[in-house]
Amino acid sequence: MTDQTDLPRGEARHHGQTTSEVVVDLHEYKKSKNPPPVTFHRRELDLILRLYGRMVGEGEWRDYAIDHLKDRAVFSVFKRSGEAPLYRIEKNPKLAAKQGAYSVLNAHGTILKRGQELAQVLKVFDKVLKLVEI
Template sequence: MTDQPDLMRGEPRHQGQTTDVVVDLHEYKKAKNPPPVTFQRRELDQIFKVYGRMVGEGEWRDYAIDHTKERAVFAVFKRAGEVPLYRIEKNPRLTHKQGAYSVVNASGIVLKRGHELAQVLKVFDKVLKLVQT
């Protein structure tokens, strides 16, 4: 995209402008300033579904999202001034190995890792217990 208006059919370009620019995809990926890793809309929908349920249960109260060059992190807090209780991470470098998604607790222990976010988020599902009266 450029700042200049679109040309009408047959209208010549100004001098000094090139008409064809080819960018090698491998060079673009290895650029010094690659774009940060981000959560896609569907991923955020899945995360916020779990987040909303846990807020309703009084377990969580705050969150933070961080996008870096290596990973995207959704951190969950009980109180805003504390260390995050959990981090939901997306690391594309691990896609072909253990899976891009993981849930890490406050101690840094990976609770669950996988290729699909929905499966990884099941770590937050409550297990029903049998109560005898």
């Protein structure tokens, strides 16, 4: 406990220092006009990076980029780092109740698969073995 009085919201408190600290109400921050960007959670990144590691091992992918935008999170994969992405794995929470928050798009922007669960959407990259008769 301190012997200092409570300050009104947003008022700075100075203790003889040249820098000032601003007290921010977390409830107001969450309602602010600048919400935090959409991000991938740890389990989502784990699924995506497992797939990425497998595809790198097969020699199909070489580089990736992660973008956290205000409306969606995007994991882009590249064959070569200087080119356009081969695929984009997107998380768009606004579509969660409709078509599903997760989608995989190709280089042309065509949606290859969309759904509610990331693991199901990533199955678009699974290769089906075919029986070949000799």
